[in-house]
Amino acid sequence: MPHIRxxxxxxxxxxxxxxxxxxxxxxMIEELQCPEGxxxxxxxxxxxxxxxxxxxxxxxxxxMFIKPNK
Numbered sequence: 001m002p003h004i005r006x007x008x009x010x011x012x013x014x015x016x017x018x019x020x021x022x023x024x025x026x027x028m029i030e031e032l033q034c035p036e037g038x039x040x041x042x043x044x045x046x047x048x049x050x051x052x053x054x055x056x057x058x059x060x061x062x063x064m065f066i067k068p069n070k
Contacts, residue, residue, distance in 0.1 A: 001034075002028060002038070002039060002040075003039075003040045003041070003042070004024050004025075004028065004039075004040070004041045004042075005041075005043075006020065006021075006041070006042070006043045007043075007044045007045075007054075007055050008043070008044075008045065008046070009047070009051070010045035011045075020043070021041040024041050025039045025041055056068075
């Protein structure tokens with residue numbers, strides 16, 4: 001606890017993904033005041049043509065805190 005799962009289009013390098021994961025972890029620790037060892041981050045690549053079906057259509061409205069501008 002807590003866990004962050006990022007879903008995004010493919011194309012980023014492992015270095016960029018690691019940098020993002022590190023930044024998210026740091027923010028989580030600061031904002032929730034939780035120990036470093038309890039935070040986990042995963043990153044999943046989702047093809048653009050599958051984005052709506054595999055990501056957006058599965059998110060419940062009450063879980064979405066920031067909606068994308070389409």
